[in-house]
């Protein structure tokens with residue numbers, strides 16, 4: 309631990325030393341991202357159960373998954389504090405600003421990680437604990453420490469960690485990996501590139517300044533817009549799979565088609581008729597898209613409607 313702290317601190321540009329409050333610790337867990345991750349995990353749990361999910365699995369499972377995902381987010385704040393301090397969107401973050409020290413952030417991450425892992429391992433099952441730990445390592449280590457700095461395909465590969473929660477919810481209930489759970493993972497995996505690259509187009513100068521090799525920086529904005537459109541088409545196709553394999557019903561088919569039509573509208577506009585707000589509008593719509601899509605999956609599961 310001491311060696312890790314001194315390694316990270318040696319590249320530190322942290323200067324100011326304002327007092328940290330509980331809000332700084334809360335912010336480091338990326339609470340809004342966490343809420344959406346937990347919604348997808350909850351839907352994974354519900355779709356794995358014929359009826360209601362056992363309340364014990366639901367609460368302990370979501371708390372455990374949430375704590376490990378938060379731990380990963382805190383580690384991301386520590387590892388990225390130098391990059392964060394150079395970008396307008398992130399310069400005010402607690403570690404980048406020096407409000408939370410690197411050792412305190414790491415102790416916070418360690419506590420969240422250990423308690424979250426033990427909850428899953430002792431009260432849910434070892435498979436869920438290990439898969440969630442793999443998600444933490446995938447995001448905090450593989451993506452943040454290596455891929456983010458190495459390749460513009462960083463978020464495509466790293467996106468697997470963020471896509472994992474429906475599978476984690478599913479295994480929390482059944483203790484097994486099921487093909488239907490992997491379909492939910494595939495949806496989020498395909499959704500991630502248009503979600504992130506839309507924002508990266510809007511923030512291209514920020515990433516260039518911090519020398520982070522995101523796609524608009526390395527391959528230009530036009531190529532990134534084409535990639536957003538390509539992945540959105542792919543997402544529309546992948547979203548049909550749950551209906552085609554009879555995992556979902558007509559409510560899902562109609563709901564997901566409306567949402568995908570919306571995403572296609574923004575991706576098309578971004579490529580062929582963009583104004584200065586379109587990239588940000590596409591990014592915001594991507595979040596609404598995923599949130600409503602998973603609510604629709606839930607409604608479809610509990611409201612039997614056969615046509």
Ligand code: HEM
Pocket residue numbers: 340341344345348397451463464466467468470471496500503504507595598
């Ligand atoms: C490698 C994969 C991903 C990358 C690189 C990525 C990147 C980002 C970035 C840079 C932001 C802006 C954060 C800010 O404004 O400070 C963001 C916001 C957001 N992301 Fe993602 N994201 C990924 C995966 C996900 C996943 C899997 C989810 C949920 C299932 C998600 C949900 C959100 C939400 C809800 C926000 C809005 C946060 C806010 O308004 O504070 N993201 N994402």
Ligand SMILES: CC(C)=CCC/C(C)=C/CC/C(C)=C/COP(=O)(O)OP(=O)(O)O
Pocket residue numbers: 338341373376377378380381384388398440441443444447452456469470472473
């Ligand atoms: C399931 C589990 C245990 C895994 C954790 C997954 C997790 C927290 C995913 C979050 C994805 C995310 C917000 C990436 C931001 O990328 P970035 O770090 O490049 O963005 P930033 O510049 O806003 O920090």
